[in-house]
Amino acid sequence: MSRRNSKSAGRRKSVIRALFYLNALIWLGLAAYTFFGMVYVNNGLSAVMVAIFMVGNAFAMFLSGNMIGRGKKWAYYFGVFVLGINILLTFTDQFGLLDLLTFILDVVILGFLISTRKD
Numbered sequence: 755m756s757r758r759n760s761k762s763a764g765r766r767k768s769v770i771r772a773l774f775y776l777n778a779l780i781w782l783g784l785a786a787y788t789f790f791g792m793v794y795v796n797n798g799l800s801a802v803m804v805a806i807f808m809v810g811n812a813f814a815m816f817l818s819g820n821m822i823g824r825g826k827k828w829a830y831y832f833g834v835f836v837l838g839i840n841i842l843l844t845f846t847d848q849f850g851l852l853d854l855l856t857f858i859l860d861v862v863i864l865g866f867l868i869s870t871r872k873d
Contacts, residue, residue, distance in 0.1 A: 774819025
């Protein structure tokens with residue numbers, strides 16, 4: 755790989771990592787919003803279960819970004835898997851503006867990941 759391609763690949767990996775972190779922050783915010791909204795209408799156990807899954811998703815996004823930033827080979831496949839599951843699950847519930855935002859972000863990250871596959 756030439757020096758120029760190496761710099762470009764490094765920048766793309768930094769962008770991917772930042773987007774994964776942004777996605778993790780969004781999911782943490784969604785988890786808090788959903789949890790408190792559900793508790794407010796007396797859905798205690800359901801709120802806890804939904805929040806756990808959303809925090810788990812945020813953790814998977816954070817872990818993906820962290821591992822890609824470290825250059826781990828398996829991180830590419832893990833990131834693609836996490837994004838694929840997230841994209842599929844986006845359409846299994848009510849689809850709103852925040853779902854559209856995370857869907858677009860997931861597709862953008864996936865595009866960047868695919869473009870760095872050989873790196």
